[in-house]
Amino acid sequence: MLQFDRISLAEQTESLRAEVREFLKDNDQHFPLPISDFTTGHDPEFSRKVGDKGWIGMCWPQQYGGSERSFFERYVVTEELVSAGAPVSAHWIADRQSGPLLLRFGTEQQKQTYLPQIARGEAYFSIGMSEPDSGSDLASVRTTAVKEGDQYRINGTKIWTTDAHRNHYIICLVRTEPPSENRHAGLSQIIVDLKNDGAQAKPIKNIAGNEEFNEVVFEDVMVPADRIVGEPGNGWTQVTSELAYERSGPERFLSAYRVFVELVRACGESPAPHEAAAIGRIAAHFMTLRRMSISVAGMLENDKDAVVEAALVKELGNNFEKEVVEVARLAAPMAARSPRFRDTFEQTLLLSPSFTLRGGTREILRGVIARGLGLR
Amino acid sequence: MSEAQSTQQLILDTAGRIFNDHCNKPLLDRAEQGHLAETLWGQIAENGFNLLGTADSGTSAQDMFAFIQLCGNHAVPLPIAETLLVNRWCGPGDGLFSVGEVADGRIVEVPWGRAVQKVVGVQRNSDTVFVVNAPEVVEQGVNMAGEPRDVVSLPDTAEQLTVADAWAQMAVARSNQIAGSLLKLLDLGILYSSERIQFGRAISKFQAIQHSLAIVAAEAAAAKRAADAAVDALDGDRFVFEVAAGKARVGEAAGLVAEQIHQVHGAMGFTHEHQLHHYSRRAWAWRDEYGNEFYWQALLGSHLANLGADQVWSFIATRG
Numbered sequence A: 001m002l003q004f005d006r007i008s009l010a011e012q013t014e015s016l017r018a019e020v021r022e023f024l025k026d027n028d029q030h031f032p033l034p035i036s037d038f039t040t041g042h043d044p045e046f047s048r049k050v051g052d053k054g055w056i057g058m059c060w061p062q063q064y065g066g067s068e069r070s071f072f073e074r075y076v077v078t079e080e081l082v083s084a085g086a087p088v089s090a091h092w093i094a095d096r097q098s099g100p101l102l103l104r105f106g107t108e109q110q111k112q113t114y115l116p117q118i119a120r121g122e123a124y125f126s127i128g129m130s131e132p133d134s135g136s137d138l139a140s141v142r143t144t145a146v147k148e149g150d151q152y153r154i155n156g157t158k159i160w161t162t163d164a165h166r167n168h169y170i171i172c173l174v175r176t177e178p179p180s181e182n183r184h185a186g187l188s189q190i191i192v193d194l195k196n197d198g199a200q201a202k203p204i205k206n207i208a209g210n211e212e213f214n215e216v217v218f219e220d221v222m223v224p225a226d227r228i229v230g231e232p233g234n235g236w237t238q239v240t241s242e243l244a245y246e247r248s249g250p251e252r253f254l255s256a257y258r259v260f261v262e263l264v265r266a267c268g269e270s271p272a273p274h275e276a277a278a279i280g281r282i283a284a285h286f287m288t289l290r291r292m293s294i295s296v297a298g299m300l301e302n303d304k305d306a307v308v309e310a311a312l313v314k315e316l317g318n319n320f321e322k323e324v325v326e327v328a329r330l331a332a333p334m335a336a337r338s339p340r341f342r343d344t345f346e347q348t349l350l351l352s353p354s355f356t357l358r359g360g361t362r363e364i365l366r367g368v369i370a371r372g373l374g375l376r
Numbered sequence B: 001m002s003e004a005q006s007t008q009q010l011i012l013d014t015a016g017r018i019f020n021d022h023c024n025k026p027l028l029d030r031a032e033q034g035h036l037a038e039t040l041w042g043q044i045a046e047n048g049f050n051l052l053g054t055a056d057s058g059t060s061a062q063d064m065f066a067f068i069q070l071c072g073n074h075a076v077p078l079p080i081a082e083t084l085l086v087n088r089w090c091g092p093g094d095g096l097f098s099v100g101e102v103a104d105g106r107i108v109e110v111p112w113g114r115a116v117q118k119v120v121g122v123q124r125n126s127d128t129v130f131v132v133n134a135p136e137v138v139e140q141g142v143n144m145a146g147e148p149r150d151v152v153s154l155p156d157t158a159e160q161l162t163v164a165d166a167w168a169q170m171a172v173a174r175s176n177q178i179a180g181s182l183l184k185l186l187d188l189g190i191l192y193s194s195e196r197i198q199f200g201r202a203i204s205k206f207q208a209i210q211h212s213l214a215i216v217a218a219e220a221a222a223a224k225r226a227a228d229a230a231v232d233a234l235d236g237d238r239f240v241f242e243v244a245a246g247k248a249r250v251g252e253a254a255g256l257v258a259e260q261i262h263q264v265h266g267a268m269g270f271t272h273e274h275q276l277h278h279y280s281r282r283a284w285a286w287r288d289e290y291g292n293e294f295y296w297q298a299l300l301g302s303h304l305a306n307l308g309a310d311q312v313w314s315f316i317a318t319r320g
């Protein structure tokens, strides 16, 4: 499991990379804040432009609006977008996670309904996993979906749901059977239309003062039975399979990338030795993490189980993103800090507590790794 | 698996078997008392492992460094990385050779200078290297891992060769040796924690221990990936910067891994009798040889500062 294959990206990825950079240059009016956290910047107009380029659902079959490109090509596009601080959050979850989930487990009708809209950059999804009493212990979720004829009646509360107040759909992990001996049984995933089905999303302000995550209340929300993703009762398997996609991408170590850029700017052309060392230290980490993340993309490309490797990348990446902010703070000379440095630095520091929480906490990931090591 | 990959796997499997059988605690202890592991060296030479990566050997530089990584993994107490690099620079030869740094008209920090037939002196800021046959040892010493590090004289008659980035190539060798030793430390931690019982259960069942080992696994995996990347950059125009990133990253992992694994081993790991220190002390020693973290970070950082903030991403986002 410590095998992170050495991968060279194919030569044609360079022209794709150049195309993305050109696109970013042409669309820089979309960049309000120079932050590279993938949850910052919900911009439907920008997402539609990305969709027009064929850069959402890149690896999906053409019949569902995809462009059948490799995971490596997707990797190049996503790392260029995130490192530039592009506003990708509207389509990010749908592209990274919800789409692949539907592609793998969804019914034919679901694939035809949702995937093309996602790929066009028009349909945005939220993740409905966490609840007030179910965080790390995800299998304890209590939201229920009870079958009544050809409908499901949903009751319960989801929380910390990123962008539920502005996205179109949420895929909720719900109990379709009462709890039993096997806590992973009786769970299902179900799609709810956030605009039309009557779920109530209420934004919760975060410490940076932004309204990004939400409480979502379901009170007798009725949805057609065909909104169950895949098989009823298969929810746990499906949820865990999402995690390799969720945990290993470039957004797991680039959240503080713009801070690094501003650090380099502040230190100028001839940095003092301690400043140069700070820059070099951060760069060395980025270079290694990126290679490890590309190795995981290779595993996904070859349909290999990458749950532990993805956890290793996230463990290293999330701790490191937090460190970037600290190293930059210590190294950047006060007098050389531009307003942009301060903005980037302060916004990223305020977001940083979330780095090691969202997508599975550091402690939970270490548990996943320990299991991979055979310790539990 | 490609043909190149299976060749490499065969080398590593064969060498791994030899090291498992022969490179054990008694051998490491004897080496530390100054005895050259002649039998082990004989087996290495018999299999041609000392010629990996040289012309006509049918093997690549990648194979050579993968073997060096394995030697680090087993703490092979021979100047085998040095011998391989000397053969790479000077053409294949049969003996045991070594490499040191030129300082004040001598060659210092020479592993096993007392036992080798040839020493090459490398310099940090120059591609000129000095080849000394039948070296004269003027001072014997050891590093903190108990590995011989001698001083040999550098006669005026020494042959001079031009070898691009010889010093940085040595840093790649150390990076790979460290990566190998960190993987060993992880294995030792997993093993010990599964066997040591406290409070009625194996300590590996305690979450704190599991988390320590998870951190170590992440660092060791990163170290290996970083060391491999430096190897892949060999002969390319970014070589020195990839070495910088590699050695800096690996060196950082070394301190962290050694610290955590000692903690997992309790007092037992603090004894000379336990094998742990053969690996942890090497990791500690090697991270300072041929440029420590600070040296390489500053070198890389100066380069990036010079490129400018808006060029840094292009530098990082390479194909390889």
Ligand SMILES: Cc1cc2nc3c(=O)[nH]c(=O)nc-3n(C[C@H](O)[C@H](O)[C@H](O)COP(=O)(O)OP(=O)(O)OC[C@H]3O[C@@H](n4cnc5c(N)ncnc54)[C@H](O)[C@@H]3O)c2cc1C
Binding pocket: A126, A127, A128, A129, A130, A131, A134, A135, A136, A137, A159, A160, A161, A162, A163, A213, A354, A357, A358, A359, A360, A361, A362, A363, A364, B207
């Ligand atoms: C910015 C942000 C966005 C998010 N977006 C979404 C979203 O879109 N959809 C969604 O479903 N969720 C989302 N989450 C929720 C996220 O998945 C949870 O925060 C996470 O799973 C942890 O749950 P919790 O916050 O309830 O913490 P808890 O589970 O209560 O954990 C609190 C602390 O206890 C530790 N802990 C818990 N259990 C153990 C254990 N067994 N061993 C050791 N330590 C343990 C944790 O590691 C943590 O340090 C988001 C969170 C954040 C911060």
